[in-house]
Amino acid sequence: MPKKNIVLIGFMGVGKGSLARELVRHDPALYALDTDDMIESLTNTRIKKIFATAGEAAFRALEQKTADWLAGNVQNAVISTGGGFYKVKNIKEIGTVVYLKADFEWIFQRILSAPNAKKKLKKRPLFQDAEKARALFAERFEAYEAAADIVIDVTQGERETLAKEILKKCAQKQK
Numbered sequence: 027m028p029k030k031n032i033v034l035i036g037f038m039g040v041g042k043g044s045l046a047r048e049l050v051r052h053d054p055a056l057y058a059l060d061t062d063d064m065i066e067s068l069t070n071t072r073i074k075k076i077f078a079t080a081g082e083a084a085f086r087a088l089e090q091k092t093a094d095w096l097a098g099n100v101q102n103a104v105i106s107t108g109g110g111f112y113k114v115k116n117i118k119e120i121g122t123v124v125y126l127k128a129d130f131e132w133i134f135q136r137i138l139s140a141p142n143a144k145k146k147l148k149k150r151p152l153f154q155d156a157e158k159a160r161a162l163f164a165e166r167f168e169a170y171e172a173a174a175d176i177v178i179d180v181t182q183g184e185r186e187t188l189a190k191e192i193l194k195k196c197a198q199k200q201k
């Protein structure tokens with residue numbers, strides 16, 4: 027049976043989690059999952075601590091383990107992912123991959139204007155330095171697009187409109 031999951035990919039802070047929650051509000055048959063939350067729950071360790079103690083490679087291996095489990099076991103979910111999850115080898119086996127596209131300045135402003143901006147930055151080991159984050163964005167932005175089935179420009183439209191557009195496009199792909 028083809029996978030009726032929606033996998034949201036994109037850079038840190040683009041709004042994958044909030045859009046996942048908006049999507050499930052529009053389709054009660056869907057359930058929201060988040061790969062970073064799953065990894066924290068599996069290891070009982072914060073992402074920041076995994077990076078600090080086990081290192082990035084260990085975190086990427088946990089992302090691959092999560093991808094393998096999702097591909098084999100999950101149906102009817104909207105899955106928000108960490109910003110590097112697009113690199114797992116079987117992402118298309120999990121579901122329809124939607125890239126939430128925005129430029130770096132838009133993303134940075136979105137994070138800075140959040141009421142808990144400090145907390146949002148602190149929990150992200152790869153966003154400790156704005157210039158390094160900008161360089162990471164430049165390194166990744168084409169790869170995000172290449173990994174996706176659908177590209178959505180999140181700078182154009184309200185969350186509700188974007189959610190409706192994603193559901194419509196995914197339904198067409200999943201026919």
Ligand code: S3P
Nearest residue numbers: 037038039062108109110150151
């Ligand atoms: C990462 C993004 C983070 C988290 C980890 C690594 C990345 O998730 O998975 O800190 O490589 O871009 P968010 O995209 O939710 O910040």
